[in-house]
Amino acid sequence: MNSRQKNRIKDRAFKYLGIFSTSIGLILLTVFIGSIIKDGIGRIDWDFLTNLPSRKAEKAGILTALAGSVWLLVMTAIVSIPLGVAAAIHLEEYSRKTRWSSFLEINITNLAGVPSVIYGILGLQIFVRTMRFGGSLLAGAFTLALLILPIIIVTTREAIKAVPSSIKEASYGLGATKWQTIRHQVLPAAGGSIATGIILALSRAIGETAPVIIIGALAYVAFVPQSPTDEFTVLPIQIFNWVSRPDHAFVVNAAAGIIVLLAVTFMMNGIAVYLRHRWQNKVNW
Amino acid sequence: MEEIIEIEKTVTSEKHRAEQPADAKHTENPVRPKLETRGVNVFYGDNQVITDVSITMKEKSVTALIGPSGCGKSTFLRLFNRMNDYIKVFRKEGDICIDGKDIYSPSVHVEDLRKMVGMVFQKPNPFPKTIYENVAYGLRIQGVNDKNILDEAVEQSLKSAALWNEVRSNLKKSALALSGGQQQRLCIARALAVNPSILLMDEPASALDPIATAKIEELIHRLKEDYTIVIVTHNMQQAGRVSDMTAFFYLGKLIEYTETKKLFTSPENEMTENYITGRFG
Numbered sequence: 230m231n232s233r234q235k236n237r238i239k240d241r242a243f244k245y246l247g248i249f250s251t252s253i254g255l256i257l258l259t260v261f262i263g264s265i266i267k268d269g270i271g272r273i274d275w276d277f278l279t280n281l282p283s284r285k286a287e288k289a290g291i292l293t294a295l296a297g298s299v300w301l302l303v304m305t306a307i308v309s310i311p312l313g314v315a316a317a318i319h320l321e322e323y324s325r326k327t328r329w330s331s332f333l334e335i336n337i338t339n340l341a342g343v344p345s346v347i348y349g350i351l352g353l354q355i356f357v358r359t360m361r362f363g364g365s366l367l368a369g370a371f372t373l374a375l376l377i378l379p380i381i382i383v384t385t386r387e388a389i390k391a392v393p394s395s396i397k398e399a400s401y402g403l404g405a406t407k408w409q410t411i412r413h414q415v416l417p418a419a420g421g422s423i424a425t426g427i428i429l430a431l432s433r434a435i436g437e438t439a440p441v442i443i444i445g446a447l448a449y450v451a452f453v454p455q456s457p458t459d460e461f462t463v464l465p466i467q468i469f470n471w472v473s474r475p476d477h478a479f480v481v482n483a484a485a486g487i488i489v490l491l492a493v494t495f496m497m498n499g500i501a502v503y504l505r506h507r508w509q510n511k512v513n514w
Numbered sequence: 515m516e517e518i519i520e521i522e523k524t525v526t527s528e529k530h531r532a533e534q535p536a537d538a539k540h541t542e543n544p545v546r547p548k549l550e551t552r553g554v555n556v557f558y559g560d561n562q563v564i565t566d567v568s569i570t571m572k573e574k575s576v577t578a579l580i581g582p583s584g585c586g587k588s589t590f591l592r593l594f595n596r597m598n599d600y601i602k603v604f605r606k607e608g609d610i611c612i613d614g615k616d617i618y619s620p621s622v623h624v625e626d627l628r629k630m631v632g633m634v635f636q637k638p639n640p641f642p643k644t645i646y647e648n649v650a651y652g653l654r655i656q657g658v659n660d661k662n663i664l665d666e667a668v669e670q671s672l673k674s675a676a677l678w679n680e681v682r683s684n685l686k687k688s689a690l691a692l693s694g695g696q697q698q699r700l701c702i703a704r705a706l707a708v709n710p711s712i713l714l715m716d717e718p719a720s721a722l723d724p725i726a727t728a729k730i731e732e733l734i735h736r737l738k739e740d741y742t743i744v745i746v747t748h749n750m751q752q753a754g755r756v757s758d759m760t761a762f763f764y765l766g767k768l769i770e771y772t773e774t775k776k777l778f779t780s781p782e783n784e785m786t787e788n789y790i791t792g793r794f795g
């Protein structure tokens with residue numbers, strides 16, 4: 230067998246290995262989603278979405294958790310987007326490359342890999358206790374913002390880095406200041422990727438359970454939060470609650486809750502894809 | 515806009531003050547130079563890339579910078595709009611003056627300088643925006659948002675860059691849809707829109723086909739009426755066709771600087787002769 234034949238066999242083997250690996254993921258996902266939908270889809274109706282929690286499974290709804298998740302999502306976005314994007318702009322465009330800045334950079338990258346429980350503990354100490362936010366939305370939003378800041382910073386920096394330097398030179402060459410160049414060339418060109426990164430980070434935040442449990446969102450909350458200082462619960466915790474009940478009717482509720490959570494996550498990913506597409510057309514690369 | 519006018523005023527008054535010594539030095543040339551360097555050295559870290567270059571360029575003339583790759587032509591060109599300032603290890607010694615005014619003095623705002631000194635790069639680099647917005651950008655960042663003024667400036671600049679007839683009906687189209695040659699003329703129009711008096715061109719045709727190149731050369735001929743042009747070129751025929759004066763650089767030194775015709779027919783320096791006859795480079 231000559232080496233060309235060998236290579237061809239390797240090539241083909243690798244191709245099938247790839248197909249096999251991809252299918253495992255897809256099959257598992259399909260089976261999982263399929264069984265959840267089978268269990269839960271019948272339970273989803275307007276009442277389920279708009280009812281408060283209840284001790285009776287058939288009367289229990291997901292409104293408090295859904296509203297809590299939406300509140301938390303919006304507040305987390307408000308805290309984390311300006312901070313994350315500004316930090317990325319600073320690191321990429323303004324900060325001088327000193328030993329201190331590379332130390333910072335390495336640590337930000339590492340922070341993206343820290344388990345979320347650790348952020349929960351940090352949030353508990355700083356926001357819940359020291360700053361006395363209690364188990365409120367405020368504490369939750371700050372904690373989740375900490376959790377996704379590294380992701381936003383890293384993806385935003387990558388997006389900024391991908392803007393060709395020839396564009397920046399052209400802008401400077403016309404008498405633009407650094408900020409004008411960032412504002413009118415770099416950010417618009419990088420905007421699609423930045424928005425995508427932010428939305429993916431936020432959709433991770435919405436599925437997080439551990440940190441919100443630690444800061445105290447596990448408590449039974451009977452009402453929809455009205456302000457940032459209110460206590461709250463979120464979809465994953467509500468699901469977790471229902472799953473751990475012995476009554477089968479609650480497990481059906483949990484399946485329905487999972488469908489709602491999945492729908493929210495898919496919707497956010499869809500928006501990310503749409504934004505990226507829209508932006509590409511607008512930027513005219 | 516007002517700011518620029520102000521600067522031009524101070525530059526003019528400076529002109530009168532500087533007249534005496536400048537004329538005393540160049541008795542053979544009664545016209546005061548538009549661009550002038552005196553004993554300029556440039557370093558990137560410890561690496562010296564320009565050595566003791568003194569040169570003067572007349573207003574509304576075309577000066578070609580030629581020499582083998584890596585001899586410092588781009589570095590030298592970018593001194594005039596301070597584009598090297600972004601390179602951290604860059605350091606320069608000596609004076610670089612425009613209209614007799616030291617452009618590296620702390621009182622000069624680099625943004626104002628660049629409104630006076632336009633630049634065209636080696637690879638066409640239009641913004642990923644519409645044709646119209648590309649040309650309007652320089653004015654927009656100066657705070658000009660009046661549609662009539664912008665429309666007028668866009669049309670005038672595109673006409674000056676000999677691109678108007680090709681794009682007049684699709685000003686709202688993406689600049690990236692244009693051909694390479696059109697993109698480069700768009701970049702020229704974009705530079706002209708802020709009303710500079712000097713144009714720096716770094717091998718503006720090196721990425722273009724012969725027809726597009728010919729159009730750019732023709733354009734340079736016309737722009738010479740209104741602008742002082744400094745052009746780096748790899749192509750000696752091009753230097754011969756477009757320029758009044760030619761400067762030959764070798765290893766960061768200015769070897770010979772004279773009228774283009776003279777430099778190409780009877781160079782004084784042996785190295786120049788070797789280079790223009792293609793014996794190295």
Ligand SMILES: Nc1ncnc2c1ncn2[C@@H]1O[C@H](COP(=O)(O)OP(=O)(O)O)[C@@H](O)[C@H]1O
Nearest residue numbers: 558563582583584585586587588589590601603
């Ligand atoms: N950003 C930079 N940092 C360090 N050295 C540089 C940089 N740019 C250019 N150089 C060096 O300066 C010298 C002159 O480069 P350049 O001005 O680009 O020459 P040319 O345009 O004549 O080809 C070269 O030796 C090059 O390696």
Ligand SMILES: [Mg+2]
Nearest residue numbers: 587588589716
């Ligand atoms: Mg060069």
